[in-house]
Amino acid sequence: MAKDTVTVTNNATGQSVELPLYHGTHGPSVFDIRPMSKQLGLFTYDPGFVSTASCQSGITYIDGDEGILLYRGYPVEQLAEQSSYLEVCYLLLYGDLPSAEQMGEFQDMIMNHSMVHEGLRRFYSGFHHDAHPMAIMVGVVGALSAFYHDSLDIHDPQHREISAHRLIAKMPTIAADSYKYSIGQPFMYPDNSLGYVENYLRMMFATPSKPFEISPTVVRALELIMILHADHEQNASASTVRLASSSGANPFASISAGIGSLWGPAHGGANEAVIRMLETIESVEDVPKLVARAKDRNDKFRLMGFGHRIYKKYDPRARILRQAAHEVLAEIGAEQVPLFEIATELERIALEDEYFIERSLYPNVDFYSGIILKAIGIPLNMYTVIFTMARTVGWISQWMEMLDDPEYRIGRPRQLYVGEARRDYVPIDKR
Numbered sequence: 001m002a003k004d005t006v007t008v009t010n011n012a013t014g015q016s017v018e019l020p021l022y023h024g025t026h027g028p029s030v031f032d033i034r035p036m037s038k039q040l041g042l043f044t045y046d047p048g049f050v051s052t053a054s055c056q057s058g059i060t061y062i063d064g065d066e067g068i069l070l071y072r073g074y075p076v077e078q079l080a081e082q083s084s085y086l087e088v089c090y091l092l093l094y095g096d097l098p099s100a101e102q103m104g105e106f107q108d109m110i111m112n113h114s115m116v117h118e119g120l121r122r123f124y125s126g127f128h129h130d131a132h133p134m135a136i137m138v139g140v141v142g143a144l145s146a147f148y149h150d151s152l153d154i155h156d157p158q159h160r161e162i163s164a165h166r167l168i169a170k171m172p173t174i175a176a177d178s179y180k181y182s183i184g185q186p187f188m189y190p191d192n193s194l195g196y197v198e199n200y201l202r203m204m205f206a207t208p209s210k211p212f213e214i215s216p217t218v219v220r221a222l223e224l225i226m227i228l229h230a231d232h233e234q235n236a237s238a239s240t241v242r243l244a245s246s247s248g249a250n251p252f253a254s255i256s257a258g259i260g261s262l263w264g265p266a267h268g269g270a271n272e273a274v275i276r277m278l279e280t281i282e283s284v285e286d287v288p289k290l291v292a293r294a295k296d297r298n299d300k301f302r303l304m305g306f307g308h309r310i311y312k313k314y315d316p317r318a319r320i321l322r323q324a325a326h327e328v329l330a331e332i333g334a335e336q337v338p339l340f341e342i343a344t345e346l347e348r349i350a351l352e353d354e355y356f357i358e359r360s361l362y363p364n365v366d367f368y369s370g371i372i373l374k375a376i377g378i379p380l381n382m383y384t385v386i387f388t389m390a391r392t393v394g395w396i397s398q399w400m401e402m403l404d405d406p407e408y409r410i411g412r413p414r415q416l417y418v419g420e421a422r423r424d425y426v427p428i429d430k431r
Contacts, residue, residue, distance in 0.1 A: 006031045010040050026061050026070075043414045054239065056405065059092060059397050060231045067313035069232075072096070076228060080320045085226045085390075086110060086196050089168055092231055092397040113169035114190035114199065116177075117147040124181040133178040133385045134263045140174050141167075142256035152250045154403060163251040164396045171389045172196065176203035179382055197223045200389070205377070217331050218376045221324040222386075225369050228317040229387055231394030237261040237268070241395040242402050243411040251399060258395045259388050268384040271370035274305035275380060278339050278346075278370075287345045295355055305367030306350055307360060314362045321368035322347075328375045343371050 004021040008031075017039040020032040030053045036042050046052045061070040069076040072091050079088055083097075090098045090106050098106060123143055127136055145152060148166055151159040177187050180203075188203040198219050206212035231238070240261040245254040262268035281290060293301045308315050329340055347363050350356045373383055402408050 008036065008040070010042065013040075015040055024056075025058075026063065045416050049239070049413075054234060054411075055242065055402065056407070057234070057398070057401060058095070059401060060233045060394070062233050062310055064308070064310040065312050067311055067316050069316050071231065076316055077320060080224055080227050083227065084195075085223050085230070088227050088230050089393040092393050093164060093400065109165050110169045110196065111190075111192040111199075113166050114173055114192060116170050116173050120144070120147055121177065121187060124177060127181065129184070130182065133175070133182060133381055134259065134388070136178040136181065137174065137385060137388055138256050138259050138263070140178070141171075141259060142253055144170070144252040145250045148252070154245075154248060154250065160251070160400055160403065164400065167251065167255055167396055168393055171392045172200035173203060175382075175385045175389050176200060178385065179204055179379070182381075195219070197226065204382075215331060217327055221321075221328050221372050222376065224320060224324050225372060225386065226390035228320060228365060229369075229390035231391070231397065234398075235267070236264070237391065238395060238398045241399055245399050245402060246408065246411040248410075251396070254399060255392065255395055258391075262388055262391065263384060268387045270304065270366035271373065271387075272380055272383045274367050274370035275339075275374050275383075277304040278342055281342050283338065284341050284345050287342060287349065291346075291349055291353070303346070303350075303361075305364055305370065306356065306362065308364045311364070312360050314360075315364045317365040318363055318368055321365055321372065322363070325368045325371045325375070328372055332375055340371065340375065343367075 003023070005018045006021045007016055007018050009016040017035050019035055021029055022032065023029045033044055036044070044052070059072065061073075062068065071079060071088065072095055074091070074097075079091075083091075086107055087098065087103060089110075090103065120140065120143060123140055124136065127139070144166070148163070151162045151166070153159040173190055180187050186208060188206050188208070190199055191202060192199070194202060198214060201214050201219065201222065202212050205214075234242075237258040241254050241258040244257040245251070249257075265273065281287065290301075290303070293299045294303045294306075329344075347367070350361060350363055356362065370383065373386065374380075378386065
């Protein structure tokens, strides 16, 4: 990591300080502000930390202006086309693609940890029958530390690795169980002869009373969703995991904190919002009216699933899921579901209309993932659970990287205090 310096001067006092300027592999350079507080007595003010690099990371890189997403340097398009979700998990965890032997060992390790302790499954009966599955996920994942306390020493590399494997392996089981409990069906045990994604779909939709079959098109579409959601730099939930972990919290508690952050509608609930929006449109004939409202500056309405805060060009993940969405819809017969006709018309307009093109309001990954999940029968309240399952490996990779960072310390953001000035207490009878 190359280093230069930049000089910052406090014009009020005339004092100056030289700050180290670091250049990463890609992206903007950053200057180290730590000397400012020591030498100038100043801190920076950055609500939401949108202009602050909170850490060094070699996991994921995003160039929103160019529509680039890299996992450990590999373009996500190449991984989506040629890789599997578990291979991407290995890459994110260990930094390189595995050999055939390493991949076989990793798959066996993950599949052998796919069951959860029977005592943990009894936790579900303590939740209300109509509890949101994400509420269950927060509680049950946090409770893993009460069952797997043989691997909670975060300073032991072997403990960290076994906790990582357990979380990746058990998340589909916990996710499927949260759904089964909410509809009153019996839990399904994992079948380790199946692939990771197919196993999840079986635990989600199968019952003990009849055989289970699933379309390879559906399996591949869900696998793509999981690959494309595996990590996304220092987003809200990844930053939450890092901040929680920085106190020395165990990995299960830290990942539970990340799940809570992801549950927020501004983060993990976007694809759910897409379907809710589509369900408000009665017919394809109403789509032009909705588009006109989206263009009207005086109308607060906005189309969900279009544009992206980071990507100023087409979201690279959306290109991949667009094809998968059309393949799934072709297989199930999209013409039989009015909602999909509405979505297709919205997509056509967004890709052809100059208003959308000039503003880079292309259909994003949430638009297509929402359509795919709806098409394959995933209930709306499980959308963010799927996101949780996919993002678990990203959170764990961020957690492991942080613990190996020699500069890691407990997170402690500063503030700009704007409350009352110092004042003295007045006894209640004199107020």
